[in-house]
Amino acid sequence: MDVIVIGGGIAGVATAYQLRAAGHRVCVVERFATVAQGATYGHGGTVLPTPLDVWFGPTFMHSRQGAKSGVIRKTGFNGAARLFEKQLSSWQEPQAFSRQYGLLRPLIEASRDAMADVEARFGLEFEQSNGVLYLTRSAQEWQQTQPALELLRQYEVPHHVLTPAECAAFEHSVPTDPEFAGGVLFDQERTANCPLFTKLIKQTLDTQGGVQFMLNREVEAIRLDGQRAAVELAPRLGELTSSREVDVINADAIVVAAGTGTLPLLERLGLRVPLHPLRLHTLSAPIAHEECAPHVAIVDAVKRITITRMNHRLRIAGGAVLQGAGQADKPLSEAVTKDALALLGQATHDWIPGAAKISAALSWDGLKLLSPDGLPLVGNALHPRLFVNAGHGPAGWGLACGAARLVADLIGGVTPELPADTLAALRPERFGR
Numbered sequence: 001m002d003v004i005v006i007g008g009g010i011a012g013v014a015t016a017y018q019l020r021a022a023g024h025r026v027c028v029v030e031r032f033a034t035v036a037q038g039a040t041y042g043h044g045g046t047v048l049p050t051p052l053d054v055w056f057g058p059t060f061m062h063s064r065q066g067a068k069s070g071v072i073r074k075t076g077f078n079g080a081a082r083l084f085e086k087q088l089s090s091w092q093e094p095q096a097f098s099r100q101y102g103l104l105r106p107l108i109e110a111s112r113d114a115m116a117d118v119e120a121r122f123g124l125e126f127e128q129s130n131g132v133l134y135l136t137r138s139a140q141e142w143q144q145t146q147p148a149l150e151l152l153r154q155y156e157v158p159h160h161v162l163t164p165a166e167c168a169a170f171e172h173s174v175p176t177d178p179e180f181a182g183g184v185l186f187d188q189e190r191t192a193n194c195p196l197f198t199k200l201i202k203q204t205l206d207t208q209g210g211v212q213f214m215l216n217r218e219v220e221a222i223r224l225d226g227q228r229a230a231v232e233l234a235p236r237l238g239e240l241t242s243s244r245e246v247d248v249i250n251a252d253a254i255v256v257a258a259g260t261g262t263l264p265l266l267e268r269l270g271l272r273v274p275l276h277p278l279r280l281h282t283l284s285a286p287i288a289h290e291e292c293a294p295h296v297a298i299v300d301a302v303k304r305i306t307i308t309r310m311n312h313r314l315r316i317a318g319g320a321v322l323q324g325a326g327q328a329d330k331p332l333s334e335a336v337t338k339d340a341l342a343l344l345g346q347a348t349h350d351w352i353p354g355a356a357k358i359s360a361a362l363s364w365d366g367l368k369l370l371s372p373d374g375l376p377l378v379g380n381a382l383h384p385r386l387f388v389n390a391g392h393g394p395a396g397w398g399l400a401c402g403a404a405r406l407v408a409d410l411i412g413g414v415t416p417e418l419p420a421d422t423l424a425a426l427r428p429e430r431f432g433r
C-alpha cells in the first residue's frame, strides 16, 4: 500500500520504519527542513516509562504549589485547562492509577521489543547508557510513590529500593545532607539520545529505499472521500497561493503523527480530542567538576525532572508549564520561563551539587501533548484509511516505537499482539467526537 505519514518526529519516523518493514511504500511529510525538530529535539533521555514516571498517578500534580509538584500552573480561568486538570487528578487515586498503568503496560513491553529489534538489526549507536536513579525528597512524597513501587513488584520490573545512604554509596555525586526520603534504582533501564536515534532511523530508511521524506512541506488538510484518502499541502514558503493549484497527494492510508500539529488536523475532520499541550524546558549545561558528575541518570521522581549525561554536558529536562488552551503556542512571559528554568537549576543543585555549570547552560523549550487519561492516541479513527499515532506525552520515545508497530499491523490487516482492553484504551475516538 502507499501510506502518507504526517510528521517527522520520533512517532512519524518510527511509523515509517514499521510500515516499510511490513512492505508498504511510505511518504513522510514534515514541515521542517529535517526530522526530529519538534518535541523529539528536546528529549530528556529516558527511553521507556516506569510506573514512577508516567504522567498520571498519585504523585503527579498532587500539590497546588508549582515548586513542589514540578508543574507551574498558568491556567487562569480557562475552562478547558481546568477540566483537563480535574480529569488528570482522578488518576491520583491508587486503584485507578494501577488499572490505567495496567492498560499501558503491554504497549511499554511492545515498545521495548520494537526498539530491541531495530537495535539488533542495525547495531545503532545513539549514546545509550544504563542506569536510572529516581530520588524522592519528603516522607510524604515517598508514601505517595508506594502504589508505583507496588506496580514494579507486581509486574516484576527489575529495580532496587534504596535508602538515602545506599543511594549515596551507589552514586557518589548525590549528597545525604540535606536529608531525603529514598530512591529507586533501575540498573537495566536506559537513557539515550532520541533525536540522534530518529536521525539514524531516517538514514537507514534513506539507504534501504521505499520511504520518501518530503521535507519543508506542511499538510494543510486531510481529504477523506468515499474510499479515497489524500493530503493537501500548504504552499511552499514564498509561493503565491492565488497562482497555484493545490498540491494533493493520494494514498491508501494516512497516519497522523504530527505531535501538537495533530489536533488541528483532526479537528478539521470533525474529531475534537481533549489533549492538552504542556510546555517543557531543558537546560544543556557543561560539566563543572567531573568528580561531581553522576554516572547514571538522576530523576527527581515527584517533580519529573531528568538529569542525563550526554558526553561533556548534562541535559536537564522538566520545568513543565500548564497553560490555558489557546495560549500554549504563544511564547511564555520572561517571569514564567525564569521560574521553570529555576526549577531545573534547583533540582540539579539539590541532587548533584557542583556537577553542572548552570550559568553557562543553553535553554530550550517545546510542547508535547498530554491526554487527560495519560494514554496516547493510537489506532484507526473516523475513516478506514485514517490512523493516528500521537499524544504520547512526556514519556513518548519508547511508546512511539511500539505504537508504530501497532499502526503498521492495523494498516496491514494483521491482528495486533496487544490485548483488546489496551487497544480500546488507546483508541483515538475514546473521548467521543
Ligand SMILES: Cc1cc2nc3c(=O)[nH]c(=O)nc-3n(C[C@H](O)[C@H](O)[C@H](O)COP(=O)(O)OP(=O)(O)OC[C@H]3O[C@@H](n4cnc5c(N)ncnc54)[C@H](O)[C@@H]3O)c2cc1C
Pocket (backbone or CB within 6 Å): 006, 007, 008, 009, 010, 011, 012, 029, 030, 031, 032, 035, 036, 037, 038, 039, 040, 041, 042, 043, 044, 045, 046, 047, 048, 217, 218, 219, 220, 257, 258, 259, 260, 261, 262, 265, 280, 281, 282, 306, 317, 318, 365, 366, 367, 368, 389, 390, 391, 392, 393, 394, 395, 396, 397, 398, 400
Ligand atoms: C523538554 C522535553 C523533554 C522530554 N523528555 C522525554 C524523556 O526523557 N523521555 C521520553 O520518553 N519523552 C520525553 N519527552 C517527550 C517526547 O520528546 C515526545 O513524546 C516525543 O518526542 C513526541 O514525538 P512526536 O513525533 O509525537 O512529536 P514531535 O517530535 O513534536 O514531531 C511532530 C512533527 O510533526 C511535524 N508537523 C506537525 N504538523 C505538521 C503538518 N501539518 N505538516 C507537516 N508536518 C507537521 C512537526 O514539525 C514535528 O516535526 C520530552 C519532551 C520535551 C519537549
